Amino acid sequence: MNAGVLGIGRFLPEKILTNFDLEKMVDTSDEWIRSRTGIEERRIADDATKSSDMAYDAAVKALKNANLTAEDIDLIIVATVTPDTPFPSIACIIQERLGATRAAAMDVGAACAGFMYGMVTAKQFIESGTYNHVLVVGVEKLSKITDWKDRNTAVLFGDGAGAVVMGKVSEGRGILSFELGANGAGAKHLYQDEYIIMNGREVFKFAVRQMADSSVNVIEKAGLQKEDVDFLIPHQANIRIMEASRQRLGLPEEKMSKTIKKYGNTSSSSIPIALAEEVDAGKIKDDDVIVMVGFGGGLTWGAIALRWGR
Ligand code: UT7
Numbered sequence: 001m002n003a004g005v006l007g008i009g010r011f012l013p014e015k016i017l018t019n020f021d022l023e024k025m026v027d028t029s030d031e032w033i034r035s036r037t038g039i040e041e042r043r044i045a046d047d048a049t050k051s052s053d054m055a056y057d058a059a060v061k062a063l064k065n066a067n068l069t070a071e072d073i074d075l076i077i078v079a080t081v082t083p084d085t086p087f088p089s090i091a092c093i094i095q096e097r098l099g100a101t102r103a104a105a106m107d108v109g110a111a112c113a114g115f116m117y118g119m120v121t122a123k124q125f126i127e128s129g130t131y132n133h134v135l136v137v138g139v140e141k142l143s144k145i146t147d148w149k150d151r152n153t154a155v156l157f158g159d160g161a162g163a164v165v166m167g168k169v170s171e172g173r174g175i176l177s178f179e180l181g182a183n184g185a186g187a188k189h190l191y192q193d194e195y196i197i198m199n200g201r202e203v204f205k206f207a208v209r210q211m212a213d214s215s216v217n218v219i220e221k222a223g224l225q226k227e228d229v230d231f232l233i234p235h236q237a238n239i240r241i242m243e244a245s246r247q248r249l250g251l252p253e254e255k256m257s258k259t260i261k262k263y264g265n266t267s268s269s270s271i272p273i274a275l276a277e278e279v280d281a282g283k284i285k286d287d288d289v290i291v292m293v294g295f296g297g298g299l300t301w302g303a304i305a306l307r308w309g310r
Contacts, residue, residue: 003126004174006133006310007066007165010276011057012263013045019155026151033155038239042158042264044143050084052093054161055139058272059094062135062163070100073165074131077121078107079114079138079268081192081297082145090139100135111190112235113180113294114138114268115162116302120178122166137163138268147195156238157196158264162272169310173287176305177221179214186299207241207295212248214303215293219249222305226250228289229305231278235294236260236270245293257283267296284308 018041019030033039045054055078063070076091083090091105110117115138122134139161148154168174189202211234219226226249234242236259246256257274266273271292278284286309293303 001127001168001171002174002176003123003166004169004306004310005164006167006169007062007064007068008272008276008279009058009061009065009163010273011054011161012273013043013049013054013159015044015046016041017044022155025148026154028151028155037156038258038260039155039264040261043160045141045159051080051082051139051141052084052090054141054159055090055137055163056094056097058139058161058163059098059135059137062165066165068133068165070098071102072133073100073103073135075122075125075134076100076103076105077118077134077136079110079118079136080107080140081109081111081114081267082141083107094137103135110296110300110302111298112237112267112270112296113298113300113302114296115271116292116294116304117180119164119166119175119304120180120302123175123178126166126168133165133167135163135165137161138272140267140269142196142267145192145195150195152200153196153198156265158266160263160266160269160273162269162276164272173307173309176224176307177218178302178304179217179221180302182298182300184298187297189299190297204238204241206299207237208244210295210301211241211245211293214301215245215249215291218291218303218305224289224305229291230255230288231284231290232256233271233274233278233290233292235296236263236274237265249291
């Protein structure tokens with residue numbers, strides 16, 4: 001039996017920061033941001049809202065959607081690069097708030113690929129029979145590590161959280177294949193000092209190749225053909241990077257999630273947020289084959305082919 005998704009939830013802060021707002025903050029334009037990245041606006045958490053608050057909200061919704069309670073959870077994994085403080089982990093903070101007293105808890109740091117790393121880790125525990133239910137959350141408050149004077153990065157990022165509850169699903173459904181990878185030699189291209197420092201062009205080149213390769217690799221590993229893919233959920237980093245994956249899979253435009261337009265790049269929360277939106281919108285139905293693929297600072301990457309449904 002495969003591990004799959006039993007429930008899903010997301011949280012987006014209310015405050016919207018538009019490209020026009022950014023025009024007043026740095027030397028940029030709505031036209032530049034829109035055409036180079038596909039972003040029109042992003043959400044920004046207020047000062048009082050911590051990463052753990054957003055993670056908690058998304059987790060509560062995912063548990064409800066899965067028809068499970070906090071006591072059912074055996075393990076909590078939170079993917080993030082913006083924990084409230086280096087320790088305790090966000091996983092421990094929400095373990096207490098949820099009342100998931102039986103659950104082990106840890107954060108994973110794999111930047112924008114973190115949610116893929118989290119889901120694959122959950123799969124190992126579930127399919128080995130060690131744990132029944134694993135809560136996986138992706139959450140970021142990137143606004144607190146964004147240099148709002150640096151136009152290279154300020155236009156890209158946003159805040160938010162997404163969560164899934166994973167467990168055993170019916171035969172044929174769930175995670176069909178995955179790929180995880182890292183190249184520490186590329187760490188210098190994307191890292192946090194006080195703020196996010198990024199060599200955009202280098203990251204772009206890496207991402208275009210890696211996202212497209214990984215998308216195809218997981219389909220082959222699953223013994224499927226490109227034609228079998230129903231929907232693509234790429235990490236929402238840049239529409240031009242996402243398009244490269246879509247085109248390699250030969251998918252029509254409407255079969256790819258484009259929440260980037262509204263939320264920008266929310267790092268490890270971008271994939272679960274996009275997944276939750278598409279499921280809610282009825283774009284992903286039971287037995288659809290979806291490909292999720294992400295890349296990020298590290299450099300890291302990860303992809304999953306999954307047949308949707310419990
Ligand atoms: O989750 C992973 C996080 N990182 C990423 O996904 C980033 C990947 N990289 C990218 O998405 C793109 O490289 C960017 C969106 C960051 C930049 O787009 P680009 O097409 O690679 O632009 P560029 O860096 O080649 O810059 C082109 C021009 C430059 O001006 P000159 O040298 O041609 O005169 C930049 O100075 O655009 C200028 N520029 C801007 N102009 C207006 C750079 N940022 C901005 C800006 N507004 N915000």
